[in-house]
Amino acid sequence: MKRSDILRIVVAALMAVYMPLSLVAFTLKAPIAAQPALLTSIGQSADVEMAKAIMSRAKLSFSMDSLVKAQALASTNAKTLVVVIGGSSKGLGAAGISADAELERAKALLAEAKKRGMKIIGLHIGGEARRGELSDRFIGAAVPLCDYFIVVEEGNADGLFTKLCGTKIPLDIVQKISQVSEPLAAAFAK
Amino acid sequence: MKKLMLALALFVAALGAVSAQLPVNLYGRAAVGANGVVAAAKPEASQVGIDILKKGGNAVDAAVATGFALGVLEPNASGVGGGGFMIIKMKDMAEPVVIDFREMAPGKATPTMYLGADGKVIPNSTVEGGLAVGVPGEVKGLLYALEHYGSGKLSRADIIQPAIQWALQGIPVTVNLASIIKDNFGKLVKYENGAQIYLKDGLPYEVGEVIYNPDLAKTLAKIVKEGEDAIYKGEIAQAIVDEVQKRGGILTLEDLANYQVKIRKPVEGDYRGYKVYSVPPASSGGTHLIEILNILENFDVKKLGFQTPQAAHLWSEILKLTFADRSKYMGDTDFVKVPLAGLTSKAYAKEQAARIDMNASMTPPKAGDPFKYESGSTTHFSVMDKDGNMVAVTKTINYFFGSGVVIPGWGFIMNDEMDDFVATPGSVNSVEPGKRPLSSMSPTLVLDSKGRSFMTIGSPGATRIFPTVAQVISNVVDFGFPIQEAILAPRVYQAASGDLHLEGRYPVSALDGIKKLGHGVSIHADWDAYFGGVHAIVYDYDAGLLYGGADPRRDGQAKAF
Incomplete structure (x- = not known):
């Protein structure tokens, strides 16, 4: 093999890994969710604030309640639940809720949303910092109940989200937080 | 072709530069x-x-x-x-x-x-x-x-x-x-x-x-x-x-x-022949650093072993006693009387050391720890x-x-x-106009037995600061670690009550022993900024060289010439 051929292979491999997201097709072929959405946290990390910025930028109609409970879904007009998963001890402390209570809130909320026929979109955008014992409890409980999931690549280094989503839950993996906007917006009908 | 090669080289170099900044990169x-x-x-x-x-x-x-x-x-x-x-x-x-x-x-x-x-x-x-x-x-x-x-x-x-x-x-x-x-x-x-x-x-x-x-x-x-x-x-x-x-x-x-x-006079103490100088209130750090080292000096730390259950137990008990004192006495000395001489005296340390049972965890002191929520976000x-x-x-x-x-x-x-500050009235550290809030910051200088400059050290990490600085000093003085190894070693932290906090790399073999001594244990990440970020220098007079150590729990890196 010539040296130039080796170089071409290396460049192609690097481009495959670092190719701009705009050149990547997303998993969903058509929108699955309706607006307005209800945005909440599972784990009380600051990531929910990032999701809020992303959804605002995408001009999606939504409201946010980081601690919304299952019972509250009866009085909301939200048609889609967007959950941002990531545990934060600081966030849980500030919210005055224990990890166990947060997990119970999340389970009840997701079950109620399913019961009401709401679509559930899951986001994990905090990367490696939102993995580990605390976060993984929330991830394990919430991801299997989502109808669509977007993860920032760094958080899926061990393939956990790929495994949890399997073939049943459409999963998009993006490289940067700023790239979440495009597939998330595409998941909603205009 | 040359341009392509150059572009590829730059691309790979850029990736390398980013990778080199990973927090757990221990090299350099x-x-x-x-x-x-x-x-x-x-x-x-x-x-x-x-x-x-x-x-x-x-x-x-x-x-x-x-x-x-x-x-x-x-x-x-x-x-x-x-x-x-x-x-x-x-x-x-x-x-x-x-x-x-x-x-x-x-x-x-x-x-x-x-x-x-x-x-x-x-x-x-x-x-x-x-x-x-x-x-x-x-x-x-x-x-x-x-x-x-x-x-x-x-x-x-x-x-x-x-x-x-x-x-x-x-x-x-x-x-x-x-x-x-x-x-x-x-x-x-x-x-x-x-x-x-x-x-x-x-x-x-x-x-x-x-x-x-x-x-x-x-x-x-x-x-x-x-x-x-x-x-x-x-x-x-x-x-x-x-x-x-x-x-x-x-x-x-x-x-x-x-x-x-x-402009303040430093607090000072001795640890196994080394002279230790640190900062007085409005930081509590220096005073308690010396208190810790004074109590530690009453034990044969080397014989207890490095990061054994007994070593962890000793640190836990010393820190419980120290934090109980901190809660009770510490504040801005321009506003409240703090028994600095007593807290840093060898006689008091001996009394405190006598309270430690090496076979059982101490019942937590009654005083709470109103300062436990201090931020660790310092440098x-x-x-x-x-x-x-x-x-x-x-x-x-x-x-x-x-x-x-x-x-x-x-x-x-x-x-x-x-x-x-304590956000409610009635504490020695309650808010008053012109008062300085109590700190744990402990920039510290150490002289050797000949009175020569030996070590400069300190850390961020809120209430973990002075326990961390004490552990690194002990790693150098008691165990003879080079400064970088002393910084890398996993750390412990204990407040006046609650679990003993261990950095994730603390030897697994010690865990059972620690629990048997009656400690609740909270295990943190392997390299956890919770335990501070020590940046220190040690002078080796025999070699005529200065050794700088920096902490991978932050973006620390020492430079020398």
């Missing part, structure tokens, strides 16, 4: 040199200090330059809007001097200022927004040091210009900084002045990107020209007052004009030169990104140091 943290070492939480800041030494500046010149540079390179942890402590020992000084540039409570502050109508502390009021802001001391402190202890060979411009340069050319977003920005996104997004600098289009910067802060460069240039008056009088002072008050604060022009650096750096001139500086804006309040047009973040 330490440095060794015959002439001088600077160990700081950012390699670029360490290099600034080294460049000053190479230009003929002394250790204080280098420390001040490094301090200003860190305010730019690690803006989340310290800067113009903050404060701290510096301890200096030049070779011709009989004993070190402490420069206390800790923030003060504003003149209108009261012990009940954080209480709502229901008598309860208003959530978040001590940590975010204008009411959380204390009168900053950093610029007065650093310039005082430069004026009184600098070489006089270098101008203020020589010292501050590197920081200006970094503000203009931009600071690299490392894995560590990217993670901190994400973690504090909720605060940053609330304050548009900070969001404009530290967020990119409203979202966190990604690793490898660059943050520019020309407004901060402008502020630093004004300090070059006008000295401390640039911050404490005139248009910047007015901008500080306007912005802090706009965000609900009570800071006034009089508060800024009246701020004073305090420490050390400088030593071939003549043994030593400087240790710990400085902070308290929580990462401080109060969130950023002064528009001037690019610096105001501290939230008021959170280090």
